[in-house]
Amino acid sequence: MITVPLPLLTMKYLAATFSGLLFLLTAVLAVPATGQIQWLSWEEAQARHAKEPRKLVVDVYTDWCGFCKKMEKATFQHPEISEYINRNFYPVKFNAEVREDITFKDRVFKYVRTISGGYHELASEITFGRLSFPTVVFFDENLNVIQPVPGFKDAGSFEKIMHFFGDDFYRKMPWKKYEMIYEEQISRKSGN
Numbered sequence: 001m002i003t004v005p006l007p008l009l010t011m012k013y014l015a016a017t018f019s020g021l022l023f024l025l026t027a028v029l030a031v032p033a034t035g036q037i038q039w040l041s042w043e044e045a046q047a048r049h050a051k052e053p054r055k056l057v058v059d060v061y062t063d064w065c066g067f068c069k070k071m072e073k074a075t076f077q078h079p080e081i082s083e084y085i086n087r088n089f090y091p092v093k094f095n096a097e098v099r100e101d102i103t104f105k106d107r108v109f110k111y112v113r114t115i116s117g118g119y120h121e122l123a124s125e126i127t128f129g130r131l132s133f134p135t136v137v138f139f140d141e142n143l144n145v146i147q148p149v150p151g152f153k154d155a156g157s158f159e160k161i162m163h164f165f166g167d168d169f170y171r172k173m174p175w176k177k178y179e180m181i182y183e184e185q186i187s188r189k190s191g192n
Contacts, residue, residue, distance in 0.1 A: 039093040056139035065133040067152040078155040096123035138165040
């Protein structure tokens with residue numbers, strides 16, 4: 001009978017346990033958390049778009065904006081919204097006061113200083129000069145702005161809006177007609 005010293009067995013056990021935990025941790029970190037949008041930078045979104053064209057949705061925010069933070073928690077973390085956006089758009093989180101140059105569609109956009117602080121040229125460009133926060137900007141598959149949507153939107157309102165652009169209803173009908181059809185479908189689903 002061979003006897004193995006206890007410290008050697010304990011070390012092998014700890015090594016095996018550590019390896020197993022490390023494997024599990026790696027597996028968990030590799031899977032995106034549910035209920036969270038997988039936000040990209042402008043560069044990442046453009047690189048992915050070059051390989052596989054898709055619409056963009058851009059959350060234009062500032063660090064000081066309370067409604068931006070509220071929309072991040074109450075709207076963007078809603079499971080149906082985050083899942084739909086991750087599947088149908090390249091989502092970009094864009095601080096309208098970032099100071100780095102951003103190249104978009106072969107044009108360099110810069111930070112502009114003002115008396116009260118400043119703003120990024122790209123934020124002004126994609127919101128058509130209407131810098132209010134939050135603003136969500138929808139782009140088509142050719143990276144052209146479809147429409148900026150300013151102001152806080154709760155999950156229900158935003159879900160209606162994202163489907164209007166994401167499912168191409170904006171190409172087929174005006175907003176009022178879409179809204180009426182959408183509300184009828186919601187009523188049927190809820191049994192009213």
